[in-house]
Amino acid sequence: MQNFIEISDISKTYWSADGKTETKVVLPLSMTVAEGEMVMFLGPSGCGKTTLMRMVGGLETPEAGTIALRGERLAGPDRRRGMVFQSYSSFPWLTVRDNIRFGTRYRRDLSKAEKDEITDHYLQMVGLGRYRNFYTNRISGGMRQRVAIARTLASSPDVLLMDEPFGALDAQTREFLQFQLMDINTREKKTTIFVTHDVEEAILLANRIVIFSSRPARVIREIDVDALIPAEDRRAGTADMPTFFDLRAEILKIIREEYKHSLEDA
Amino acid sequence: MPQSLFAFRKSLDRRTEMVLGVLGFILFLSAWHLTAVSGAIRPEFLPTPLAVAEAFVRLFTERGFAEDIVISVGRVWFAFLLSVAVAVPLGLYMSTYRVVGAILEPFIDFVRYLPVPALVPLLVIWFGVGEASKIAVLWMGTFFQLILLIADDTKRVPAEYVEAGHTLGASNGEIMRHIIIPAALPNMIDNLRITLGWCWTYLIIAEIVAANSGIGHVIWSLRRFVKTPEVMAGIIAIGIIGLLTDQAFRYAHRRAFAYLRK
Numbered sequence: 001m002q003n004f005i006e007i008s009d010i011s012k013t014y015w016s017a018d019g020k021t022e023t024k025v026v027l028p029l030s031m032t033v034a035e036g037e038m039v040m041f042l043g044p045s046g047c048g049k050t051t052l053m054r055m056v057g058g059l060e061t062p063e064a065g066t067i068a069l070r071g072e073r074l075a076g077p078d079r080r081r082g083m084v085f086q087s088y089s090s091f092p093w094l095t096v097r098d099n100i101r102f103g104t105r106y107r108r109d110l111s112k113a114e115k116d117e118i119t120d121h122y123l124q125m126v127g128l129g130r131y132r133n134f135y136t137n138r139i140s141g142g143m144r145q146r147v148a149i150a151r152t153l154a155s156s157p158d159v160l161l162m163d164e165p166f167g168a169l170d171a172q173t174r175e176f177l178q179f180q181l182m183d184i185n186t187r188e189k190k191t192t193i194f195v196t197h198d199v200e201e202a203i204l205l206a207n208r209i210v211i212f213s214s215r216p217a218r219v220i221r222e223i224d225v226d227a228l229i230p231a232e233d234r235r236a237g238t239a240d241m242p243t244f245f246d247l248r249a250e251i252l253k254i255i256r257e258e259y260k261h262s263l264e265d266a
Numbered sequence: 267m268p269q270s271l272f273a274f275r276k277s278l279d280r281r282t283e284m285v286l287g288v289l290g291f292i293l294f295l296s297a298w299h300l301t302a303v304s305g306a307i308r309p310e311f312l313p314t315p316l317a318v319a320e321a322f323v324r325l326f327t328e329r330g331f332a333e334d335i336v337i338s339v340g341r342v343w344f345a346f347l348l349s350v351a352v353a354v355p356l357g358l359y360m361s362t363y364r365v366v367g368a369i370l371e372p373f374i375d376f377v378r379y380l381p382v383p384a385l386v387p388l389l390v391i392w393f394g395v396g397e398a399s400k401i402a403v404l405w406m407g408t409f410f411q412l413i414l415l416i417a418d419d420t421k422r423v424p425a426e427y428v429e430a431g432h433t434l435g436a437s438n439g440e441i442m443r444h445i446i447i448p449a450a451l452p453n454m455i456d457n458l459r460i461t462l463g464w465c466w467t468y469l470i471i472a473e474i475v476a477a478n479s480g481i482g483h484v485i486w487s488l489r490r491f492v493k494t495p496e497v498m499a500g501i502i503a504i505g506i507i508g509l510l511t512d513q514a515f516r517y518a519h520r521r522a523f524a525y526l527r528k
Contacts, residue, residue, distance in 0.1 A: 058432075058433075059432070059433075076432070077429070077432035077433050078432070078435060079433065079434060079435030081433060082433050082434070083429065083430065083433040085426045085429070085430070087424070087426055089424070089426040089429075091427065091445070091448070091449070092449075092525055092526075093448045093449070093451075093525055102434065102444075103434055105434070105435075106434055106435035106440065135524075135525035137525065137526075148430075151430075151434070152433075152434070155433075155434045155435060157433070161433075
C-alpha cells in the first residue's frame, strides 16, 4: 500500500528575536502515516510535536524536506487537512448548527440540500441536536470542542489534525469525548494525527504512538498499540489492565528520561 | 429587594440601572439649583436650571435652533461616514498585509499627534470658510484615530479562527469576509460609537472658528451678550444629542450582537 502521508527529511528552525540564535525545533525527520490510521504524537512539552503537526497542516512552512499526501507534495493549508485546536475555535457569532455548517461552506461541489444533510448528520453524531440554536459561548467547553470536531469533519478532510483538543477540559468531559472520538473514528475511519501530552489518552485512542525526543524532535520510539491491546477491548473498556499499566509506565519512563536530558542540555 | 445595591462586583438589573441613572441627573440638578438660589454665585455666571430650561425653549421658538441642530448633526454624520468609508477598508488591509501597515503606521502616528485645532487655520486657507473646511476638520480629527482602532480590532481576531478558515478551504478573501470581519465587528462598532463622540468636539471647534450656522456658532455668538442661560442650553443640547446617539448605538449593538450577551 502506498503511504498516505509521507514526511521526508523535514526540518524546522526558530530564530531568536534578534536573529542571532537558532533553535532547531525539528531535525531532519521522516515518517509515514497509513490511510485510516490514528497516530498519537507524544513527547516532552515543547519538543516540537505540535510544530511537526502544523507543518503537515500547512500552517507552518518547513525549512527543508517535503510532506506528501497520496504522493502529492503539499504546500499551504487547504481543505484536505482539517484542524482541531486546543483553544475553542468555534465562531461565537454563529449558532452550533451554523458553526458545523460552516465546515461545508467551501465544498463547492455540494448543493444546499446536501450541505444541510451533512450538517445534520454531524450535529447528531456529536450529540448536539438539542443545542443546535445555541450560540457557542453559551455552551460548555466540551460541547465547543465537539462543535469544532463536527465542523472539521463536515469539511470532509482527508486528514484530521488534532492539537491537544481535550487538553483544556476537565477529566470527566475529556474521558467522555475520548470515547466519543473513538466511536466517530470507528465510523469515519479518518486518518488522524493527534498531539497530546496525556499518556493514557494516547494509549486509549492510538493505533500507533510516536514518541518524540526533547527539542529538536526526533522519533525515539514507535509503539504499535493495536498489537498490544486490541482496539475493540479499549473501546469496550475491557482492555487487559496489567498490559495497559505496563505500557503506560514504560512510556512515562521514556518521556521522563527525555525531559531530564532536555534540562541537562539547557 | 432581591439583591443588595452594594453587592461587590455584581451587576444590577436594567430597571435599577435606569432608576439610578435618572437619580444621578436629579442629584446634579438639585445641587446646581441650590447653589444658584443660594446667591453665592451671581446669576450672570450661574443661572438656575429653570432659567436654562426657559432659555432652551426660547432658542427653539425665537432663534430657529432646530435648524442649527440639523446643520450640526448633518456635518457630524457626513464627516463621520466619510471617515468610516476610508478608515475601515484601510484599517482592515493594514492589519492583514504587513506591507500596508509598515507604510502607513509611522505616518499615521505622526499625523495623529498633530492637534486638530492647530490645523484649522491651514484647513480654512485650503478649503475656505464654507462647509468643506468644517468637514475637513472633523475628518482630520477622526480618520487617523479610527484607522488605528480598526486595525487593532482586526489584529485581535484569534489566529485560530483564521487558521481554521484556511483548513476549511476558505480563500483569503473569504476569510476576510466570512471570519475576520464578523469576528471584529462588535469591537469595530464600539469604536465607531466612540469616534462619533469625538466628532462633536471637533465640530464645535470648527463652528466657533468659522461658521454662521450650527450649534457651536449659536453658543459662541450668544456668549458676546453674556446670555449665560442660552449658552448653557446650547451646551446641554449637545449633551442630549450625544446621549441619544450613544444610546441608539448601544441598543443597535445589543440587537445586532445578541450572542455577546451573557
